[in-house]
Amino acid sequence: MLLQLRHRLLSPNFPSLRTFPSPNTLPISLSLRASISQKTNPQSSESAAFARTVLFIPPGVELDEITEEKVLPGSNIVLGPYAGDAKIKQVDFVKSSNRPKDCPRDERPEFAMLGRSNVGKSSLINSLVRKKEVALTSKKPGKTQLINHFLVNKSWYIVDLPGYGFANAPESARMDWSSFTKGYFLNRDTLVSVLLLVDASVPPQKIDLDCANWLGRNNIPMTFVFTKCDKAKGGKAKRLDENIKDFQQLIRESYRQHPPWIMTSSVTGLGRDELLLHMSQLRNYWDQE
Ligand SMILES: Nc1nc2c(ncn2[C@@H]2O[C@H](COP(=O)(O)OP(=O)(O)OP(=O)(O)O)[C@@H](O)[C@H]2O)c(=O)[nH]1
Numbered sequence: 166m167l168l169q170l171r172h173r174l175l176s177p178n179f180p181s182l183r184t185f186p187s188p189n190t191l192p193i194s195l196s197l198r199a200s201i202s203q204k205t206n207p208q209s210s211e212s213a214a215f216a217r218t219v220l221f222i223p224p225g226v227e228l229d230e231i232t233e234e235k236v237l238p239g240s241n242i243v244l245g246p247y248a249g250d251a252k253i254k255q256v257d258f259v260k261s262s263n264r265p266k267d268c269p270r271d272e273r274p275e276f277a278m279l280g281r282s283n284v285g286k287s288s289l290i291n292s293l294v295r296k297k298e299v300a301l302t303s304k305k306p307g308k309t310q311l312i313n314h315f316l317v318n319k320s321w322y323i324v325d326l327p328g329y330g331f332a333n334a335p336e337s338a339r340m341d342w343s344s345f346t347k348g349y350f351l352n353r354d355t356l357v358s359v360l361l362l363v364d365a366s367v368p369p370q371k372i373d374l375d376c377a378n379w380l381g382r383n384n385i386p387m388t389f390v391f392t393k394c395d396k397a398k399g400g401k402a403k404r405l406d407e408n409i410k411d412f413q414q415l416i417r418e419s420y421r422q423h424p425p426w427i428m429t430s431s432v433t434g435l436g437r438d439e440l441l442l443h444m445s446q447l448r449n450y451w452d453q454e
């Protein structure tokens with residue numbers, strides 16, 4: 166069912182098949198929309214290659230239908246015919262599990278929040294559902310310790326996970342990541358996509374790239390969600406844009422097609438509606454397969 170989608174999202178890079186545009190045509194994140202309007206001319210094979218490698222083109226969209234308006238602001242995501250039902254009317258906490266096998270088994274589709282401790286996973290959940298304390302957050306890393314399932318509109322799950330890369334959490338509270346990753350990510354048939362959160366206010370971190378590469382190698386669909394994009398006041402705006410661009414450049418070295426990415430802030434709500442639309446198109450496609 167997911168194979169087709171997974172394939173579209175994550176084609177591991179084989180050097181002989183590289184179709185990346187030359188570096189000077191690569192867009193930087195904040196000027197992506199401008200770049201697209203200059204380049205999405207369906208008559209040109211260069212622009213088709215550009216669109217295919219840089220944009221996330223969901224099922225049901227033909228290359229020659231893509232216009233600038235169809236790309237969600239602050240992202241590389243093209244909106245397709247499966248988008249809809251992006252409003253959150255109800256959210257219910259269902260359960261906390263400390264083992265993957267204790268997670269709900271009712272076949273509803275789910276999205277998992279993954280990323281370093283303190284990157285803003287729990288905050289993003291609260292922002293998406295527009296409630297302050299559905300998921301508990303903290304200034305101190307290591308707040309979320311269990312697998313938490315939240316049921317949205319009685320039909321799909323958002324899953325809050327403990328962060329990785331926080332060495333100072335007490336041993337008893339720390340997750341065994343090797344058994345967790347195997348147990349959860351590799352066997353969770355209802356996982357529509359991982360939302361891999363990356364802090365846009367710091368330069369690319371090896372642990373995030375390792376995580377992305379592990380997901381890619383295992384054909385687990387992912388969307389990169391850049392967090393804390395409000396931390397861009399004054400001179401920091403350029404730095405934030407450079408962090409995102411540098412991260413994307415590193416990812417591009419591993420993928421023939423770029424996975425979807427989007428810029429967000431849980432403080433200002435930036436990217437919230439766009440991310441919900443993206444999740445709706447992945448979910449609706451998943452549902453009908
Ligand atoms: N400026 C800013 N701060 C944020 C944003 N998102 C989260 N934070 C802050 O970052 C800190 C960590 O947020 P959490 O949501 O608890 O992070 P987490 O990824 O769930 O962390 P763990 O549960 O420890 O893995 C808190 O102090 C948040 O207020 C954001 O978009 N902008």
Ligand SMILES: [Mg+2]
Nearest residue numbers: 286287308309
């Ligand atoms: Mg958390």
